Amino acid sequence: MFAEFKHMLLRLRGQIFGWSLGLGLFSLFMALFWDTALQMEGLQEMIANYPPEMAAFFGGMNAITSPAGYMNTYYFSMMPVIAGVFAVIAGAGLLTADEEKGILDLVLTYPISRTRLFWARLLALSLGLAIVMVAGWLGWYLPSLGTSMDLSPVAFLLPFLTLFAVLLLFAALALLLSMVLPATRLAATLAGVLLVGNYLLIGMANLNEGLQTVAQATPLHYYQGGFAVAGIEWSWLAGLLAAAFLLAGAGWLLFLRRDIRVGGERSWGLRLPFAGVHTG
Amino acid sequence: MEEKVAIRTVGLRKSYGPVQALRGVDLAVGRGEIFGFLGPNGAGKTTTIRCLLDLIRPDAGTIRVLGIDPQVDPVTVRRRTGYLPGELSLEQNLTAATLLRYLVELQGDEVEWSFVQRLAERLELNLERPIKNLSKGNKQKVGVIQALMARPTLLLLDEPTAGLDPLMQQEVYRLLREAREAGATVFFSSHIIGEVEALADRVAILREGVVVEEATPKQLTQLTMRRVHVHFCRPVDVQGLERLPGVSVAGHNGEQATLQVEGKMDGLVKALAAYPISDLSTESVSLEQIFLTYYGAGKPAQEVD
Numbered sequence: 001m002f003a004e005f006k007h008m009l010l011r012l013r014g015q016i017f018g019w020s021l022g023l024g025l026f027s028l029f030m031a032l033f034w035d036t037a038l039q040m041e042g043l044q045e046m047i048a049n050y051p052p053e054m055a056a057f058f059g060g061m062n063a064i065t066s067p068a069g070y071m072n073t074y075y076f077s078m079m080p081v082i083a084g085v086f087a088v089i090a091g092a093g094l095l096t097a098d099e100e101k102g103i104l105d106l107v108l109t110y111p112i113s114r115t116r117l118f119w120a121r122l123l124a125l126s127l128g129l130a131i132v133m134v135a136g137w138l139g140w141y142l143p144s145l146g147t148s149m150d151l152s153p154v155a156f157l158l159p160f161l162t163l164f165a166v167l168l169l170f171a172a173l174a175l176l177l178s179m180v181l182p183a184t185r186l187a188a189t190l191a192g193v194l195l196v197g198n199y200l201l202i203g204m205a206n207l208n209e210g211l212q213t214v215a216q217a218t219p220l221h222y223y224q225g226g227f228a229v230a231g232i233e234w235s236w237l238a239g240l241l242a243a244a245f246l247l248a249g250a251g252w253l254l255f256l257r258r259d260i261r262v263g264g265e266r267s268w269g270l271r272l273p274f275a276g277v278h279t280g
Numbered sequence: 281m282e283e284k285v286a287i288r289t290v291g292l293r294k295s296y297g298p299v300q301a302l303r304g305v306d307l308a309v310g311r312g313e314i315f316g317f318l319g320p321n322g323a324g325k326t327t328t329i330r331c332l333l334d335l336i337r338p339d340a341g342t343i344r345v346l347g348i349d350p351q352v353d354p355v356t357v358r359r360r361t362g363y364l365p366g367e368l369s370l371e372q373n374l375t376a377a378t379l380l381r382y383l384v385e386l387q388g389d390e391v392e393w394s395f396v397q398r399l400a401e402r403l404e405l406n407l408e409r410p411i412k413n414l415s416k417g418n419k420q421k422v423g424v425i426q427a428l429m430a431r432p433t434l435l436l437l438d439e440p441t442a443g444l445d446p447l448m449q450q451e452v453y454r455l456l457r458e459a460r461e462a463g464a465t466v467f468f469s470s471h472i473i474g475e476v477e478a479l480a481d482r483v484a485i486l487r488e489g490v491v492v493e494e495a496t497p498k499q500l501t502q503l504t505m506r507r508v509h510v511h512f513c514r515p516v517d518v519q520g521l522e523r524l525p526g527v528s529v530a531g532h533n534g535e536q537a538t539l540q541v542e543g544k545m546d547g548l549v550k551a552l553a554a555y556p557i558s559d560l561s562t563e564s565v566s567l568e569q570i571f572l573t574y575y576g577a578g579k580p581a582q583e584v585d
Contacts, residue, residue, distance in 0.1 A: 003385035011371075102369030106426075109333050110386035111359035259336040262326070262367055 001116040004107075008124035012090065016128045019086045020135035023079075027139025030075050034149045038065065067149050071140070072226025076159050079136075080166050080220060084195045087129060091171030092188035094121050095255060096178040105262055118252045122175070129167050133160040151229055159228040165240035166223045170195050172247035179254035219243060285344070286311045286434050286465035287332060292341035294327055294489075301327040302338065303489035309467055309482075314460050316480030316497075317469040324489040325469035326366045329436050332467075333363060346434055359388070362427035366438030366469070368419060370411045376400075376422050377407040383426050391429045399425045402451055416443040424452055428459065435459060437468040441475060453479050507563040508539040508548065513556035524551055 009016075047064060064070045095118065098104040108117065141156045174191035181187045198220045205215035215221045222236040285308050292305040302324045309315045319325050330336045332345050334354040343350055350357045371379055384391045400407050403421040411419065420443045427435060435456070441449040456466050456479065470476050476483055477497050485493040493500065507530065515534040522529050526542040535558075541548055545562075552560070 003382065007382050007385075102365070102367055103371060105330075105335060105365050105367075105369065106363070106383075106423075107386070108335060109358055109361070109363040109365075110383060111355045111388060112386055113355050260330075262330075262365070 001120045004117055004120035005124050008121045012128045016131050019132045023132055024135035024139040027136045028143055031140045031143040035147050067151055068227045068229045076225035079163055081199050083167055084170050087167040087171040088174045088191040089188050090125050091174035092178045093184050094175050096184045102262055104260055114256055118255050122248055133164045155229045158232045159226050162224045162228050165237050169219050169240050169244040172244045176247050176251035179251045284311055288344045290342045293339045295339055301489055305491055311465050313481045314466040314479055316476035316483040318476050318483055319486035320471050323486040326438055329438050360433040362432035362435045364423045364427040364437040364440055368423040372412040375408055375410050387430050396429045420444055435464055435466045439470055440468050506541045509561045510537045511559035513558050516555055
């Protein structure tokens with residue numbers, strides 16, 4: 001299992017490096033901008049004059065004078081969608097991308113069970129997401145030592161925990177969809193649409209209380225973003241992680257049941273879980 | 281006591297939607313055999329092999345590989361099996377060495393790297409080159425090496441020499457014979473008759489998802505089908521011979537006739553006794569001719585075993 005985990009991590013290294021660099025630099029820039037933002041009266045005034053609907057959509061833009069509000073408005077509110085691109089694409093392609101290329105056909109003839117292959121790869125992706133989160137965290141924490149943003153390293157870490165849970169959940173969703181839909185690209189697209197749809201729904205729910213009930217049934221409702229620096233809802237975090245695990249578990253069960261395809265062998269239609277379970 | 285049969289399938293069926301790929305494949309491959317699985321594209325060779333490795337699951341039928349049901353314990357089957365896919369796809373960004381080291385790790389470090397290097401030398405493959413820069417033939421060599429490197433008990437090879445030049449084909453044949461001499465069973469599919477004739481101890485011919493013939497290449501070529509050239513003393517009518525079971529007239533020109541005989545010669549010899557014959561000779565047809573006969577238009581599929 002370790003061989004597959006290590007190999008998958010190496011294969012993801014380019015994406016991990018790119019996203020870590022991007023998020024790290026973005027975090028660094030936003031952290032360094034904190035003192036300036038506090039002193040920019042024009043900025044405060046401009047935000048104060050934003051339509052209340054807009055402020056509500058982005059979940060409290062008027063709170064940017066606090067570290068939590070600032071981090072949430074300029075960073076964490078949009079991060080599920082931005083970093084979600086990585087999570088969704090990597091999740092959807094974790095197994096079926098190799099299957100479509102014909103690579104999985106060879107790997108699965110080695111003495112590694114489908115269960116081990118599945119979880120080793122998912123574990124590698126989880127670690128990859130965690131590395132990206134750490135890069136983002138360092139980008140906030142290290143420059144904060146020279147700014148007036150007086151937060152502990154743990155406080156900086158908490159919103160990244162909630163972000164990690166959300167990203168893992170959507171990666172698991174994309175993985176599950178890839179087990180059902182006929183193509184990796186379709187699975188990634190649908191998972192991406194669901195992610196963006198959830199993001200918009202949360203924003204709309206801030207404007208329309210009637211949507212709150214629906215929003216509460218979606219993952220991003222339990223994403224605290226930057227406000228987690230002031231205290232994290234551990235039950236929400238646990239819930240997101242549990243949902244991610246359940247989605248991954250459903251994907252795993254489908255992976256056990258599926259025929260591994262090779263190009264031209266048969267049509268690539270919608271696959272439903274009706275076949276026997278592979279114990280391998 | 282270890283079972284003497286390396287592969288046994290009974291009534292193996294597999295459909296892809298409306299397409300019946302396998303329609304009841306019965307096979308028994310003995311341990312230590314080199315077994316050729318002959319058939320044209322789409323006959324079901326790859327589907328059968330992939331069922332043996334539990335990459336796909338049959339709709340019906342039973343499979344035993346080295347005495348193990350691959351659906352129950354696929355990992356043990358794979359640990360003892362080397363496989364070369366028919367459509368070999370490799371990770372393009374790795375070097376051959378990196379890819380093989382990864383596969384060695386998956387195998388569980390039971391592979392001596394020096395053996396991998398020896399195989400590469402024999403196949404004249406530079407392991408340090410990236411896969412994406414390798415020709416189709418060289419990629420095939422990587423496939424052959426990974427199949428052989430763990431010295432498996434059973435080799436399942438789907439068209440093992442595809443893309444290789446004749447010299448390398450011969451080297452692969454040598455490697456497979458050596459594997460057999462070391463105790464391995466070799467099961468390979470091919471649509472190259474010469475390859476099967478040169479290598480296999482026994483052959484099964486697959487047609488439209490059914491094994492229609494199973495024998496040694498010699499049995500197939502010498503016993504199953506013959507051509508009989510008959511010279512008569514005077515022009516004769518040979519229509520009566522055509523009515524004999526398994527006999528067809530391939531050519532007739534007054535005093536000469538060429539007859540094609542499937543199965544035993546007994547009936548024909550007795551029938552010819554009634555004709556004025558000046559000369560008679562028999563000729564075994566090539567495996568290729570048998571193959572073409574099985575796939576000829578109008579030839580009904582029939583199970584032999």
